[in-house]
Amino acid sequence: MGTAGCTARTPTTAPSPSRDSAQADAGRGGISTPNADPFPSTYVPFPSRTTVVRNVNILTAAGPLIRNGAILLQNGKIAAVGTTVEAPADALVIDGSGKYVTPGIVDDHSHLGVYAAPGGNALSDGNEATNPATPQVWAEHSVWPQDPQFPRNLAGGVTTLQVLPGSANLIGGRSAILKVVPGRTVQAMKFPGAKYGLKMACGENPKRVYGGRGGPSTRMGNVAGYRAAWIKAVDYRRKWDKWNADHKGDPPARDLGNETLAEVLRGNILVHNHCYRADEMAQMIDIAHEFGYQIRSFHHGVEAYKIADLLAKEGIAGSLWADWGSFKMEAIDAVKANMALVDHAGARVIVHSDDPSGSQRLNQEAAKAMEAGAEIGIPVSEEQAIKWLTINPAWALGLDDRIGSLEKGKNADVVLWTGDPFSIYSKPEKVWIDGALLYDRLDASEQWRTDFELGFVPFTGTNR
């Protein structure tokens, strides 16, 4: 029933090439809810023209660096990539001499829109800190599309964002997967067909926030809180699965929070777990085993290097910082070689930001982590590091079949860099999403300005 509800609501005004298959995917398994997709994406790709970038170094995230290669963007997709490509006569030709092309960057830990600039209480919409378990809230209902941080992220080469609720709560709610595009509504930014994520948080934050008001006030209280929530969710899912099978009697009462958790148990929502310490990550893995769900990625994971083998074995990614640490007790063992060590152990590494400034320079964060690896004898190639920024976070969002690498047929989310993306002196020059040129550093008149910026923020008309 969820599947039907979903496709039926596809607005006729928003045909998108990827839409049908994508929406079907979103609805799949949405069987505890009358409508699995009540806030459907209305995203439509922006107008694009067939474009070829030639004589350019290409980091595809799917193979070796292509030197002086070419890439063809057509109908919103990557039509060809290689040392040479056949381009139609009417294609816009861009000479990329001395420059680099990469897939669009995917930041799987953002709070853009939910903690919008210029900040303050009025725009503080990221933590529903009224109860330690709030699986019923959805980040998209807090996102302000006019957050001036969005265009800055785009200028940093970020094309897809996971906007998460904050980490005050044990279970914080659903994430929103957004394309970094201008939109009047959040629906117009939503990545069609993307699975939702669920934010969970370990350690100091929940116990600090709730310690003085009913708990949990300890780490053991945290764990009891997760387990109590999952016990209810397992029960809820069983009742709905049974009713879906036999349709006997009235359907069970709906519960928004348990709908989300039941979808996690069915594998249709991906768990993103804020967790710093190695010992706590191991406990969260045991909880996932107890209730039969998967953790997709540990976020922050400053001690991931201590259990890199466990992460590899469990197939859990680490969404990590290059060098943040020591700002609280659970972060004191941060090492710059974290990413290199986790990568070396065979687990998936993701460079994440949790920060509107860092998100604009995730390439620089990756470069710092590469150097830290090299210093301890674990060199990381550019071909590998680009995966940390693109295909690995795309996998964490369940979107690696559509974005994250430069391969024929994938969405044309592409960044043209002024030079080697791992040099401090390089910046995105052009950014395409679904083949549409949405950022051009060389053309200030075309740069996206949010409503908020009009009048409030001086127009400088240069490279942001």
Added chain:
Amino acid sequence: MISYRLNSRIGAVVFTAILATPAAAQTTAITGGKVYPVSGPLIENGTVIIANGKIVAVGANVPIPAGAQRIDATGKIVTPGFVDASTQLGVQEIAAVNDTRDMSARGKDNIAAAFTVWEGLNPNSVMIAPARKEGITSFVVVPTGGLVSGQAALVDVVPGTTTDMIVRSPVAMVAEVGDPQSAGLGSRGELIVKLRELLEDTKFFQAHRDAFDRAQTRPFVASRLDLQAMIPVVEGKLPLLITVNRASDIDAAMRLARDYNVKLMISSGAEAWMMADKLAAARIPVLTGAMNNIPDGFASLGQRQENAGLLRKAGVQVALIGNAGGGDEEAFNVRNLKQEAGNAVSYGMTWDDALRAVTLAPAEFFGAADRVGSLQPGREANVVVWSGDPFEFTTRAEHVFVRGREYNEKTRQDLLIERYRNLPGTHNTPPPR
């Protein structure tokens, strides 16, 4: 578990002590490098001679003293050690652990001019070695919060006591303008009035000290020690470093400085670029970063990464400090000063100006250019040999000298990596010792 933790801590301390002992009396010759003295032009294939903790010679054709330890810097870059012009390194270990936070004073009505932040500096902070490892050899420890936060000091990154570390103290009086709420006041205008009142009371206090001691003066806005600490500010001897972002607040601070003959320096200065010509004309230096472009408050709507470059272009003296936001501003990431410099270059500053902005410029602002910030005979031998462009990510600080001693001790992070780089077979096996 407890015993191995204790052992590892003691181990770290012992290690530091051993590696920190090479004699400062040792003469060292760094040869063949591309030498940037900052105080003078680039010397291709230059030599830097270090003896008795000082730089004794810098040049292209410098004779090498017999018996000198030689460091071949061919193909490498030699610069003064970097000076971070504004940090809480040493006075904040772990931001969320109150017991390790010593950067703010309560003061009286948010005035804490007498607060000497360096009295709380912990030379054994585990953040200090990682900073030095990446080429930071001096830093200015700056108090934060309130209206008048207190006094800053410039220190070298050497082991020992705070007394050993201090190069100059105080180097500035620190105040914050533009956030009346945090200063316990109702509006911007009231905040400026409060500062004017403080400056006037200071002058009156100075002129009527005898009467004050006889308890024959009216009440003052600040305590005796605060007023006393403000005297060098009203005399124009100690700079007033004001953290301020909005252009109109910078303008108000400049009026205040002009009226009371105060030597003003601007810190943060998100919208300083809008005031660039006026700041240049008034010779007011600015400490700012190059990694923030977010209108993250109504006082910083004009924040942009070109700020530092535009200020330099207008003739303003600039020192680069961390302003990236998030975890990059923590004491731990003082080491990212070079990243600020690289970004400043990427956004319009010349490379030479960026190098100056992390070395000699802050030394000059804080009256310590005779000690640090450049490679000249007589200066402290704070010298870094870089494997390449110091701002580039692939570059390493291969040799770091502070007051003539080379440091390459293991940091706490190095010890953690040693312990965990070869993981046991299962996660239930105890970690290697």
